[in-house]
Amino acid sequence: MATQTASQTKKHPTLNHYDIVIVGAGPVGLMLSTCLARWGYRIKHIDNRPEPTPTGRADGIQPRSLDLLRNMGLKSAIMAHKPARVYEVAFWDPPKSGKGIVRTGTWPSCPSFIDARYPFTTLLHQGLIERVFISDLEKSGVEIQRPWTITGFTSDEKADPEYPVTVELAHVDGTFKQTVKAKYLFGGEGARSFIRDQLKIGIKHKDPISYVWGVMDGVVKTDFPDIKMKCTIHSAHGSIMVIPRENNMVRLYIQIASSEEPDFHPRKTATAEEVQERAKRILQPYSIEWETVEWYSVYPIGQGISDRYTLDHRVFLGGDACHTHSPKAGQGMNTAFLDALNLAWKIHLVEAGFARRELLETYEPERKEVAEALLAFDNKYAKLFSQRPPQASEVAAASTHTQQSESSVEEENEFIKTFKESCEFTSGYGVFYKENALNWHPAHPAQSHVILHPSKSNTRLMPGRLLTIADVTRVVDANVVHLEQEIPLNGSFRIFVFAGNxxxxxxxxxxxxxxxxxxxxxxxxYARPDAAQVSHHERHNPHSFFYTICTIFAAKRPEIEISRDVPALLARYRDHIYADDRWDRRVPDAKAAAHAKMGLDQEKGGVVVVRPDGYVGIVVALEEGSATVDALNQYFGAFCTKKLGGEVCQL
Amino acid sequence: MATQTASQTKKHPTLNHYDIVIVGAGPVGLMLSTCLARWGYRIKHIDNRPEPTPTGRADGIQPRSLDLLRNMGLKSAIMAHKPARVYEVAFWDPPKSGKGIVRTGTWPSCPSFIDARYPFTTLLHQGLIERVFISDLEKSGVEIQRPWTITGFTSDEKADPEYPVTVELAHVDGTFKQTVKAKYLFGGEGARSFIRDQLKIGIKHKDPISYVWGVMDGVVKTDFPDIKMKCTIHSAHGSIMVIPRENNMVRLYIQIASSEEPDFHPRKTATAEEVQERAKRILQPYSIEWETVEWYSVYPIGQGISDRYTLDHRVFLGGDACHTHSPKAGQGMNTAFLDALNLAWKIHLVEAGFARRELLETYEPERKEVAEALLAFDNKYAKLFSQRPPQASEVAAASTHTQQSESSVEEENEFIKTFKESCEFTSGYGVFYKENALNWHPAHPAQSHVILHPSKSNTRLMPGRLLTIADVTRVVDANVVHLEQEIPLNGSFRIFVFAGNxxxxxxxxxxxxxxxxxxxxxxxxYARPDAAQVSHHERHNPHSFFYTICTIFAAKRPEIEISRDVPALLARYRDHIYADDRWDRRVPDAKAAAHAKMGLDQEKGGVVVVRPDGYVGIVVALEEGSATVDALNQYFGAFCTKKLGGEVCQL
Structure with a gap:
């Protein structure tokens, strides 16, 4: 799994020289560290806490994040903790007449119109998730240095073009200090970021309202029937949100104060007993008693977004240091993961000599737009339910999967539209990246008749969006596999050659x-210089660390004879040759379901380039002659270091 | 998972008194030990090897065994080793003209006519599988005593009705000896069983032919295209069988000698180099070279079956001590698992005071018939391919899943019939138990108009066969779950109340x-005496360790209101209330797929009693009045210790 990359062989001038210094070992720092460590980089990773998160904090892993964790080989370690799984959300409101609360509806948390591998939210204590990363890091030889903090840094590319960043580190008790040199510095320190403050980067508040939240994890005894579901409960006595947890626990979020209230104070607080009393009143006529309380906290929170994610593309920020918002949508950790992932492979591509340094300039716009969408969504989501609960028919209409989702949008009412967007967003499948050198668009330097324009061809794949999931059969061993998972998170571009008939x-x-x-x-x-010495067991990167190639035929497995049907170059990836012969309920009449789901011709196929993080880069037709490869050379030429295919490159 | 049972509280007279002494820590001994340890029994478990199997030996986990391991919570630990998965078998034979070998066909190892959760064979080194059990045993406080052996035993129920077995144990070097008292002794020592010899139990040979096999595990470099598939290869130079393994390894089985040959000698042998040379000739025109050899062994094997599995229902045998056969069908470990499972829950039911001691008399006939079927199958399987390879149309006809499998049998030719039987057998789904007190039949003491006779009603469930798999939605948390897996292997009977509309x-x-x-x-x-003190978190055995109850409605999840629709007794199992609302491709038009797959009325439902090992015991209609419970009382009365429902009990 942890493919060693070319960069591993690189020497650093002294033991005090690192590829990157990462500050903060929460989800964003750990994801970045884990990726870069696996790809062979030398890392100094510090955290100012003496140990990983012991209780509480973030706990929601969205469907798309679970895909990502599986792609890293970490899903089974997460699932071994037996997390709670949220498939549906229930809404409880006061009845039209009388007291108490009644269930006014439920809806799926990841409805079937989203083609998700894992249509549920996984809920597990952040500390357990952190430990899964930490134990993986140990395998790569990285240990988090605790409790250490950052006390200062400078970044000067002119003084030292290779290791421009100087970082001052200290034990939190001040007894030890250390100065290290690095190519990059990353601040994943959470909302109160020292690095962000030093860079004098401001925070913008999208929604001027701020809140004080109480959150309590514990084991309860209750006759409330939906205690194992995610619930939004409004009552005459206030509102709470119920989130099931592992080990029979339940988390309750209770809004203690809002800046809209006249007597608001951001330091307003409440004791655990007060919050329990309030929860008891809200849940009436149901009873609730606490057997244990694992964690209780009150914290003020406002919607904020960092003005910049970097100043000089050497010092970067990510995670809560860049965006804060209400915990209700369960997006914090997931957004942090994707911040880190986005930066990790871009640093890798630059440092491995594949991409020009300007590639790093795409990190901030790609991730900042997602954060802005997250904040906008956070507002919309809150308002959606304050207006009125959804009707059963609306939920049904919105939940059903449909092949013509594009065309039927006009017929949907605003509520269903917002609901669908919400689900796409909360599941993680709604995250997309806009037009740039990586995500092909009509103004991209790559221009060719073979490029399949998403709105001018039948392709259903959109540059900047995730590859559609699909089951296929691996030819060499007849294993039924998940195509989107077949290439591990190895930092390489994924070239899917849909080879049709x-x-x-x-x-x-x-x-x-x-x-x-x-x-x-x-x-x-970008061929490996050691390609001739690579073991025949190497599955993913026999030719280069820049790409891995898969070939998928629209044929039944026994009909495919690799030695006859597959050119030697592609056949070298012998574990990455597949038969598109699995039936799929979403395209029940398709002869080749994966081709059909991607919107590719089942006879002629097409080539899909997927970024190392799983987002589609470009889709081109598979034509005789040189046009297909020419178009890919142009695409990669837009951000690669070398002149490819004789085309002029522009970022 | 490891529910503690009532028996845990039982006291033993001295530290030298055990519930059971288990000799041999191979698959059969470990499965028995793991079950009984989890259910609270005191175990002395010895093995004469200083450590678990280091290399080689059995390695095939059939689909049904994987279900069982999952039901025990052990599947993920097995899968963490990244075993090879066999989905298809390929056949290679000499071409009609010319030299070498050609692929003459492939077929699925678990075709879709079998409704399997995991339609593949899992291949993993036996030592790794053993270690998964051993580490689970450690959690229950059981350590295998090594290297110790059994030197003698007596069994005398008259002298000591409670601990009739006296066992003499010794360290293999003779330095230490120990005498222990036990309720039971189990011999899982393999083909050369000391206990079987002492009991003077003979071995019958079904097939008089014996063989010498060579088997080699290693990493190879080859251009043979099916090296990652299970292959049966016949050539002018001999025959081999190819089995893929974890870690890029491959196992080759080569028949070195057969007693049909004139110069046969059971001690005939061959060096690793000779076997490699032979494999090279057989695989021509393909090349094969060994990079490493992990294990190589030559061993004589004959088909044998033990005359008895027990003499007095205190001293039992299981696994290879009872049946030996060719390794080709990959059945050894799987049959061993099921021997142990069958015995484990019967001992538990007797020792927990639920069943009469005569229940133990069903172990030998149930498991011996399976062993006889296995040996008969082993012969048939070998002959099936020596006659002719299957034609593609036959494979296709046999592989397709069909709802009318019963009625279309007549139209099938002998080849397809044998093929289907083979697949059912090798997958483990073909194992069934015949008529007895546990498996209802027309002559069973339970006689009632509500009993759904398999051939006189629509039910598709057959007493003595496995419960059909089905997806359902758990009501309390909307999780989509595998119904057949919802009750862990807790030694309890499983009462599935299909509650219709x-x-x-x-x-x-x-x-x-x-x-x-x-x-x-x-x-x-059989209510728990401590029922009033049981925690409200107890999911499976709040009322009794004798049974766990599930209720499944033919309705959509949001339509089910537990407080309104489910009587309190059933509602106590609040994690075991389900909505039968998942679509199933096998019954695409059914409103309630699980009801339909079981052949139960989607309006009126029915009650299915499943034995602790997953095999159906009896199916009854769900009627108003007392008839349904009366019939179940009669059923259980046939083997239980107490007079139930006023009916006379007979075993």
Whole structure:
């Protein structure tokens, strides 16, 4: 799994020189550290807490994040803790007449219109999730240095172009100090970021209202029927949110104060007993008693977003240091993971010599736009239910999966539209990246008739959005596998060659391979210098750490003969040759479901380039001749270090 | 998971008194030990090897065994080793003209006509599987005593009715000796069983032919395209069988000698180099080279079956001590697991005071018949392919899942029939138990119009066969779950109340609960004495260790209101109330797929009693009045210790 990369062999001038210094070992710091450590980088990772999060904090892993954790080989370690799984959300409100509360509706947390592998939210104590990362880091030889803090830093590319960042570190008790040199510094220190303050980066508040929240984890005894579901409860006595947890626990979120109230004070607080009393009143006529309380906290929170995620593309911020918002949508940890992932592979591509340094400039806009969308969503989500509860028919209409989701949008009312957006957003599948050098668009430097324009072709894949999930059969061992998971998170671009009908595409495939082998192709330009010595067991990166190639035929597995149907270059990835022969309920009549779900021709196929983080970069037709590879050379040329395929490169 | 049972509180007279002495820590001994340790029994477990199996030996976990391991919570630990998965078997034979070998066909190892949760064989080194059990045993406080052996034993129920077995144990070097007293002794020592020899139990050979096999595990470099598939290869130079393994390894089985050959000698052998040379000739025109050899062994094997599995129902045998056969069908470990499981819950039911001691008499006939079927199958399987390879159309016809499998049998040719039987057998789903007190049949003491006779009603469930798999939605948390896995292997009978349409069955359900609460029902007769003190978190055994109850409605989850639709007795199992609302491709038009797959009325439901090992015991209609519970009382009365429901009991 943890493919060693070329960078591993790089030498650092002294033991005090690091590729990156990471401050903070919460979700964002750990994800960044884990990726870069696996890809061979030298890391100094510090945290000012003496040990990982013992209780409380974030706990929601959204469906898309679970995909990501599985892609890193960490899902089973998470699931071994037997987390709670939220499939539905229930809404409770005062009845039209009388006292108490009644269930006014439920809806799926990840409805079937979203084609998700794991259509549920996984709820597990943040400390357990952190420990899964920490034990993986140990395998890569990285230990978090605790309790240490950052006391200062400078970044000067002119003084030292290779290690421009100097970082001052100290034990929290001040007894020890250390100065280290690094190529990068990352601040994943949470909302009160020292690095952000030093950089004098401001915070903007999208919603001027701030809140004080009480949150309590514990084991309860109750006759409230939905205690194992996620619930939003409004009552005459106030509102709470119920979140089931592992080990029979339940988390309650109770809004203690809002800046809209006349006597608001951000330091307003409440004791655990007061919060329990309030919860008892809200839950009437149901009873609730606490057997144990594992964690209780009161904290003020406002919606905030950092003005910048970096100043000089050497010192970066991510996670709560960049965006804070209400805990209700369960997005904090998930957004942190994706901040880190986005930065990790871009640093890797630059440091491995594949991409130009300007690639790092895409980190801030890609992730800041997502944070802005998150904050906007956070507001909308809150308002959605303060207006009125959804009707059963609306939930049903919104939940059903449909193949014509695009065309039927007009018929949907505003409520269903917002609901769908909410679900896409909370599941993580709604995150997308806008047009830039990585995500092809009509103004991209790559221009060719073979590029499949999302709105001018049948392709259902959108650059900047996640690859659609699909089951396929691996040819060499007939294993049924999840195509989107077949390439681990190895920092490489993923080239999916949908090869259609082998008898139709034979020449196109040959031409594809032949053009890859040409001197200036992206394939040849970034070949491993040690390619001749690579073991025949290497599955993912036999030719280069820049890409991994999969070939998928629209044929039944026994019909595919690798030695006959697959050019040697592609056949070298012998574990990455698949038959698109699994039936899929979403395209029940398709002969080749994966091709159909991607919107690719089942006869002629197409080539999909997926970024190392799983988002589609570009989709091109698989044509005879050189046009297909030419277009990919142009695409990669837009951000790569070398001149590819003779085209002029521009970022 | 590891529910503590009533037996845990039992005291033993001295530290030298055990519930059971288990000799041999291979698959059969470990499965027995793990079950009984979890259910609270005191175990002395010895093995004469200084450590678990280091290399080689059995390695195939069949689909049904994987279900069982999952039901024990051990599947993820097995899967963490990244075993190979066999989905298809390939056949290679000499071409009609010319030299070498060609692929003549492939077929699925667990075709879709079998409704399997995991339609593949899992291949993992036996030592790794053993370690998963051993580490689970440690959690229950059981350590295997090594290297110790059994030197003698006596069994005398008259002298000591409670601990009739006296066992002499010794360290293999003779330095230490120990005498212990036990209620039971189990011999899981493999083919050369000391206990079997002492009991003077003979071995019958079904097939008079014996063989010498060579087996080699290693990492190879080859251009043979099916090296990651299970292959049966016949060539002019001999035959081999290829089995993929974890860690890029492959196992080759090569038949070195057969007693049909004139110069046969059971001690005939071959060096690793000779076997490799032979494999190279057989695989021509493909090349094969070994990078490493992890294990190589030559061993003679004959088909044998023990005359008895016990003499006095105190000293038992299981696993290879009872049956030996060719390794080709990959059945050894799986049969061993089921031997142990069958015995474990029967000992538990007797020792916990639920069942009469005669229940133990069902162990030998149930398991011996399976072993006989296994040996018969082993012969048939070998002959099936020596005759002719299957044609593609036959494989297709046999592989397709069909709802009318019963009725279409006549149209199938002998080949397809044998193939289907083979697949059922090798997958483990073909194992079934014949008529006895546990598996209802027309001559069973339980006689009632509500009993759903498998051939005279629509039920598709057969007493003595496994419960059909089905997805359902758990009501309290909306989790989609595998119904057959919802009750862990806790030694309890599983009562599945398929409750049909709640508006139709409301009275029948009330009557069902009311009749359970009557004094002499199986429910009341075996209630936990500490029932009033049981924690409200207890999910599976709040009322008794004798049974766990599940209720499944043919309704959509949000339509089910537990407080309104479920009588309190059933509602106590609040994690075991389900909505039968998941679509199933096998019954695409059914409103309630689980009801439909079981062949139960979607309006009126039915009650299914499943033995602790997952096999159906009896199926009864869910009727208003007392008849349903009366029939269950009669069923349980056939083997239980107490007079139930006023009926006369007979075993």
């Amino acid at each position: 082998p008898s139709v595409t034979a020449q196109a495939l040959k031409d594809f391979a032949a053009n890859l082998e040409k001197k200036n192709s992206f394939y040849s330009a | 709640p508006s139709v069955t409301a009275q029948a359900l009330k009557d069902f609960a009311a009749n359970l609460e009557k004094k002499n029902s199986f429910y009341s007769a």
